[in-house]
Structure formats: C-alpha cells, structure tokens
Amino acid sequence: MSTDYDVVVIGAGIVGAAIARELGGCRLSVALLEARDDVGDGTSKANTAILHTGFDAKPGTLESRLVRRGYALLSEYAAATGIPVERTGAILVAWDDEQLDTLPTLKAQAEANSYQHCELVDAATVYARIPKLGPGAVGGLTVPDESIICTWTVNLALATDAVNRGVTLHRGCTVESVDIGDDSTTLHTSTGPISARWVINAAGLGADVIDGHFGFARFSVTPRRGELIVYDKLARPLVDTIVLPVPTARGKGVLVSPTIYGNVMLGPTSEDLADRTATSTSRDGLQSLLDKGARLMPWLLDEEITATYAGLRAAIDRGDYLIDADQAQRYLVVGGIRSTGLTAGMAIAEHVLGLLAAAGLDAEPRTELPDPPRMPNLGEAFLRPYQDAQAIDADPAYGRIVCFCERVTEGELRDACRSVIPPAGLDGLRRRTRVMNGRCQGFFCGAEVQHLFEALR
Numbered sequence: 001m002s003t004d005y006d007v008v009v010i011g012a013g014i015v016g017a018a019i020a021r022e023l024g025g026c027r028l029s030v031a032l033l034e035a036r037d038d039v040g041d042g043t044s045k046a047n048t049a050i051l052h053t054g055f056d057a058k059p060g061t062l063e064s065r066l067v068r069r070g071y072a073l074l075s076e077y078a079a080a081t082g083i084p085v086e087r088t089g090a091i092l093v094a095w096d097d098e099q100l101d102t103l104p105t106l107k108a109q110a111e112a113n114s115y116q117h118c119e120l121v122d123a124a125t126v127y128a129r130i131p132k133l134g135p136g137a138v139g140g141l142t143v144p145d146e147s148i149i150c151t152w153t154v155n156l157a158l159a160t161d162a163v164n165r166g167v168t169l170h171r172g173c174t175v176e177s178v179d180i181g182d183d184s185t186t187l188h189t190s191t192g193p194i195s196a197r198w199v200i201n202a203a204g205l206g207a208d209v210i211d212g213h214f215g216f217a218r219f220s221v222t223p224r225r226g227e228l229i230v231y232d233k234l235a236r237p238l239v240d241t242i243v244l245p246v247p248t249a250r251g252k253g254v255l256v257s258p259t260i261y262g263n264v265m266l267g268p269t270s271e272d273l274a275d276r277t278a279t280s281t282s283r284d285g286l287q288s289l290l291d292k293g294a295r296l297m298p299w300l301l302d303e304e305i306t307a308t309y310a311g312l313r314a315a316i317d318r319g320d321y322l323i324d325a326d327q328a329q330r331y332l333v334v335g336g337i338r339s340t341g342l343t344a345g346m347a348i349a350e351h352v353l354g355l356l357a358a359a360g361l362d363a364e365p366r367t368e369l370p371d372p373p374r375m376p377n378l379g380e381a382f383l384r385p386y387q388d389a390q391a392i393d394a395d396p397a398y399g400r401i402v403c404f405c406e407r408v409t410e411g412e413l414r415d416a417c418r419s420v421i422p423p424a425g426l427d428g429l430r431r432r433t434r435v436m437n438g439r440c441q442g443f444f445c446g447a448e449v450q451h452l453f454e455a456l457r
C-alpha cells in the first residue's frame with residue numbers, strides 16, 4: 001500500500017501549525033490534521049496572549065529553554081509577517097513582606113534562565129509606572145521585555161505559511177484510531193484513513209488519548225481552566241504595562257494587562273476540571289477575578305466589561321514539557337504544553353525537527369521557500385485599513401466600516417474570506433478581523449456581517 005504522506009501532524013493549534021510549517025521547509029510530504037473546522041480553535045485561541053521572556057520558568061527545564069528560544073523566534077517571525085506585538089514590559093508586584101522577600105529569588109531565577117534585565121524596584125517606582133494600581137504594594141520586579149501579542153494571528157500565520165510551503169491541511173478531520181504497520185501508520189479519521197511514515201501528536205488536550213493509541217499510558221491531561229474578563233477600550237488608559245502577581249506553585253496567577261486590541265484584561269483563574277470541553281465561564285470564577293481585581297486596580301472594576309472567556313491549559317502530572325520520539329513506531333508526542341505554548345511553539349517545532357532527524361527521518365531542507373505570509377494587522381497600536389488613506393484610495397472597500405466598535409471594514413472581511421485558510425464560520429472571521437469583538441459583541445453589525453460572509457465565502 002502506498003503511503004499518503006511522509007509525516008502527519010495531528011492538531012492545528014499553535015504547536016501543530018508551527019511543527020507543520022517547520023516540516024514544510026524540508027523535502028517531505030506533510031499533512032496537518034485538525035478535528036475542528038478551523039485552525040487555532042482550541043487552547044491557542046483563548047489564552048492571555050503574552051509573549052513570555054521565560055524569566056519565571058524553572059531553570060534547567062526543556063520548557064525554560066524553549067520559551068526563551070521561542071521568544072526570539074516569534075519576535076523575529078512577527079516582524080516578518082506583521083503579527084502585532086507591543087513590548088509593554090511587565091512589573092511583578094509584591095503586596096506583603098513575604099512576597100517582597102521572594103523578589104530577589106525571582107530575579108536570580110530569571111538570571112538562571114539567561115534573562116538579565118529584571119530590576120528590583122521600590123513601591124514609589126511601582127506607583128510611578130502604574131499610577132492606578134490599588135493601594136498597598138510594597139515593591140516590585142520589572143521584566144522589561146514581556147510583550148503582548150495577537151495569539152490568533154500567530155496561529156493563522158504559522159498555518160498559512162505551512163500551507164504555502166506545500167503542507168496539506170485537513171480540517172474537520174478527527175483522528176479516531178491508529179493502525180501501526182512496519183513502514184507506515186494508518187490513522188482512521190472521521191473523513192477516512194490517512195497513512196504516513198511518521199506521526200506527530202500535537203493534539204493539546206487530546207494528546208494523551210492519541211498517545212494511548214500508540215500503546216502508551218505515561219501521562220493524562222487535566223484541563224486547567226483559566227477564565228478572563230476583557231474590559232472596554234475606555235479602560236485602556238488605566239494601564240500600559242502587564243501587572244503580574246508573585247507566582248505560586250499553581251502557576252502565574254491573576255494579572256492585569258493591556259491587550260493588543262486596545263482593551264484591558266483581568267485573569268486568568270486556575271481550576272482543574274474533568275471535562276475537556278468546559279470552556280464556558282462560571283459565576284464563581286468571574287467573582288474570584290472581581291475580588292482580586294478590586295485589590296489590584298479598583299478603578300478597573302468601574303469600567304464596562306466587553307467580554308468574558310475561558311481557555312483550558314493541557315496540564316499533565318510533571319513539571320516540564322513531554323516531547324519524545326519513539327523511533328520504533330515512527331511516532332513523536334508533544335504533551336503538557338500547558339501555559340507557555342504560544343511563546344514556545346516555534347522553538348518546539350525546531351526541537352521536534354531535531355529529534356526527528358536524530359531518529360532517522362531524512363529532513364533535507366528545501367532550497368526555495370515562499371516568503372512568509374504578510375498578515376492583516378489586528379493591533380490597535382498599528383495602522384489599520386480604516387486609517388490608511390492610501391489603501392482606501394486604492395480600494396474603497398477599506399473605507400467601508402462594517403463593525404463600528406472594532407472599526408473593521410468590508411475590505412478586511414473580503415480578504416479573510418479569500419485568504420489561504422478562509423474562515424469556516426463567523427467565529428473564524430472574528431479571529432481573522434476582530435469583527436463583532438467590540439463592546440456590542442455583534443448586536444449592531446451581526447446581521448450585516450453574516451450577510452457579507454455568506455456572499456463572500
């Protein structure tokens with residue numbers, strides 16, 4: 001039987017898309033399989049969207065190394081593709097003497113992670129940088145290179161680049177079972193069998209299930225829900241840097257951050273669940289955020305809320321990423337990419353390619369590659385089509401605003417529908433354009449957007 005592909009990657013979140021893109025740079029036939037009808041519709045669409053320096057990672061771990069490398073790779077890639085990034089910096093705030101005593105340890109930890117730019121600052125400096133911070137802060141640690149980014153554009157850029165490099169994207173294609181042969185593996189999917197020499201498991205919350213199909217029982221995923229509140233754009237003047245808590249064993253804690261779309265965000269919570277589909281927000285979760293927000297930045301609570309959302313971290317019972325190649329079965333797992341995968345995705349892909357080559361995959365680089373895609377800008381701090389007189393002169397559709405809250409034009413909706421990976425529905429259109437994401441949440445423009453979407457697709 002002939003094999004369909006040299007390599008199949010399961011999961012088109014940031015990690016799978018980055019791996020597919022990396023493999024697409026080699027002389028290999030590659031497929032990217034995604035259960036949902038769009039790329040980036042899992043955890044990668046609902047996170048805090050911070051490009052981490054990795055200052056607080058556990059030194060010596062694979063995660064620490066790949067987050068640091070990922071920061072560099074994604075920063076460079078964002079500049080090449082137009083993914084919006086703002087280097088807002090962060091301040092980690094201590095609220096009592098115990099937390100204050102922890103800050104020098106965190107600074108030393110940052111240095112052990114090769115991040116040398118943290119500085120200890122006193123309370124006066126903290127308030128000079130964040131005048132609207134609630135009373136009671138006793139000191140802080142600056143992290144000048146933490147940045148905010150558009151997670152949706154990252155995922156879409158990587159997947160688009162992969163497709164431009166010749167990767168075949170199968171959407172709506174769930175891997176249900178696996179037959180491992182001598183030379184190739186057949187994946188039985190919801191759309192029929194697909195065979196490949198090598199299989200990469202980047203299935204996020206479903207990675208342990210796929211791992212089980214290959215005969216392993218080495219980890220199980222616990223969905224760790226993070227709920228967030230997004231405040232209106234009128235709140236944006238309250239804060240222009242990321243305000244971090246002192247991290248605990250359970251994670252990075254609740255932060256206040258500007259968003260790349262010009263809003264302010266409060267969150268995330270951290271709650272272990274059993275249900276891997278539980279992405280709704282909860283009364284208790286949102287209340288706990290409001291309680292924490294009242295201390296962090298009381299003025300924020302007077303602002304209007306635009307939206308709430310939740311994402312599920314794929315937590316596993318070990319303190320590091322699990323990335324492992326099984327040469328005998330020509331299978332590689334990428335598991336436990338819990339709370340740093342947006343940042344580390346491109347470095348994970350680079351690492352995976354190295355492991356595959358060491359395990360015998362002939363991954364000879366292709367000599368001629370297409371340029372990286374130029375992505376539409378969704379960042380509030382950068383020129384958008386409705387502001388661009390030249391673009392409007394050349395194409396009046398960029399002057400016709402459809403979504404007035406987010407100022408999204410007909411030209412952008414059309415471009416998204418005609419792009420390399422067009423949206424399958426209105427949610428995908430939101431992530432590609434910001435349409436219906438504003439304070440009215442589509443109340444005013446929803447019907448027109450739906451009408452245009454149906455006419456354009």
Ligand SMILES: Cc1cc2nc3c(=O)[nH]c(=O)nc-3n(C[C@H](O)[C@H](O)[C@H](O)COP(=O)(O)OP(=O)(O)OC[C@H]3O[C@@H](n4cnc5c(N)ncnc54)[C@H](O)[C@@H]3O)c2cc1C
Nearest residue numbers: 011013015035042043044047048050175204206226341343
């Ligand atoms: C609340 C929260 C805040 C976070 N904040 C940050 C942050 O600020 N910075 C940062 O760097 N990271 C952050 N993260 C982490 C980051 O979002 C994740 O690490 C990253 O998105 C994981 O990407 P992924 O591709 O592994 O998973 P996913 O995006 O979930 O992709 C996996 C894909 O596999 C598909 N799939 C699963 N099973 C199958 C199957 N059987 N067949 C076919 N397809 C399948 C799924 O549909 C899904 O699309 C945060 C996460 C959360 C939840």
